[in-house]
Amino acid sequence: MGEAQGFAYAQRSDGSVVITHHGRVAGTLRGGRAAEFLAEVDGDPQLVMARWTGNYRRGNERAARQHPRNRA
Numbered sequence: 001m002g003e004a005q006g007f008a009y010a011q012r013s014d015g016s017v018v019i020t021h022h023g024r025v026a027g028t029l030r031g032g033r034a035a036e037f038l039a040e041v042d043g044d045p046q047l048v049m050a051r052w053t054g055n056y057r058r059g060n061e062r063a064a065r066q067h068p069r070n071r072a
Contacts, residue, residue: 004048005046006021006022006028007019007020007021007039007045007046007049007053008020008049009037009045010047011034015030015031015035016029016030016034017029017030017034017037017038019049019052019053021049023055026049026053027052027053029052031051035037039054047068
């Protein structure tokens with residue numbers, strides 16, 4: 001799997017966490033989900049943030065581009 005890049009997060013004073021991707025908000029986590037995220041983000045933060053926001057490649061983009069339905 002390729003390396004995710006461009007993710008950042010900020011923890012707010014109310015306990016919520018805002019995840020951004022290249023400066024745009026990709027997701028906001030509150031309550032228990034924010035606590036789970038903060039406990040997990042210690043490892044590889046870029047990959048964790050990509051997984052939590054759903055912004056990661058699934059490996060089928062090249063095959064899908066070649067499908068007749070997607071040719072323009």
